[in-house]
Amino acid sequence: MVKVYSQNRDTQFIEIQVKEFPKRHEFTKNKIKTINFELLLWNLLNKIPLKKFFHLFNKCCPRCERKFSEIFIDYYITKQTDCKKCRFKTIFFTTIITFVLNAVSKSLNIPKNRFPEILKENIPLKKLTLSYIEGIGKFGIKVPTIPIGPPVVFWSVTHKCNLNCTHCYVDQDTEELSFVDACNIIDQLSEAKNFILIFFGGEALLRSDIFDLMNYASKKNINIALASNGTLITADIAKKIKETGVGYVQVSIDGLKDVHEQIRGNRTYEKSISAIKYCLNEGLYTCIGTTITKQNVHQIYELV
Known part of the structure; x- marks a missing residue:
């Protein structure tokens, strides 16, 4: 049992709310299985030599001369790309990084359907996301994900x-x-x-x-x-x-x-x-x- 203290702005009194948290034995077996499966999956991914596969993230398209990481994040936000040369790569790799971005939005408690809109409006957050995408390009998929620079x-x-x-x-x-x-x-x-x-x-x-x-x-x-x-x-x-x-x-x-x-x-x-x-x-x-x-x-x- 945990007591949560909060101040009511109208009355200026302190209210006490009592919240019941699940007991340890109520933690379902299915939840434990899910966590174990996720850990196993990430461990397997870490052992697969995928680093070279993602090096493209930090390279530039020879036609539009934009960095692929920026092209991918813009496609994730707008679902549009002007460069025909990198269109297939953009759709393919954006599908992959969408799983990563969905995990990021979940950790930030942001609905995944709203995350593209928020990235469009919040430039610093977009840069942080790019840092993690380019980190995948340099270091591969790691747990935790390593950014390209210091956040x-x-x-x-x-x-x-x-x-x-x-x-x-x-x-x-x-x-x-x-x-x-x-x-x-x-x-x-x-x-x-x-x-x-x-x-x-x-x-x-x-x-x-x-x-x-x-x-x-x-x-x-x-x-x-x-x-x-x-x-x-x-x-x-x-x-x-x-x-x-x-x-x-x-x-x-x-x-x-x-x-x-x-x-x-x-x-x-x-x-x-x-x-x-x-x-x-x-x-x-x-x-x-x-x-x-x-x-x-x-x-x-x-x-x-």
Whole structure:
């Protein structure tokens, strides 16, 4: 039995719902057989030398000069292809990758009949899907499927920081990449079908060109996130963060006020709490990030 706590927005009271979950012995034999069959099937596929068969995914059509992976995903979305030269290959291989894409849509809890439409509208998600298709082209069918590039990248864009946290190990004297070099890295990540790029530090907002970098990455159809200690986020900064295309902000809160300020310094707690409010007011998806140490582990449940 599991108790689920939820807040009713109208009454502002906490409601308790009790949900019954199936007992272990109620897990049907048919379900176990299905799982065993799927595992056996994937193990057999892994042993078959299919890698060369899928190398075509990363090659280009000699007539239209488009990458086959892009042709296949577009055909999956629109059911149309303009190039007669690669029409047969497109229909054949799209039929194969449809099984993979149906599995992806199921894992994302998206109805498979709606997945093509969502891919058409969501460019970053389409790039992520292409990354997995091209991964099949390079590595073959694997369990789990290996993408061609990193789906999520954490990037410490500066080691500068306005705080001196007790758990921090960062050397603040480390040199930053130039704006040109940083943009070059973003270009490479975009080419590698990077899905989410998370800027952090140090304190990322201390980098003078951070908004230009986030804006540049956003224009490359990469989902942008920002991790910050929150002390520099005002109402105006939160608005500016939103305007660059950032969709997710993490603010560091390492405990209740007393412990948080033991770790991060005096008068930091209220600033971080205010930062969360400013970000929420701008419609940014906002969460807290906590570094668990001996100093705050006793407060984790209370903090949550």
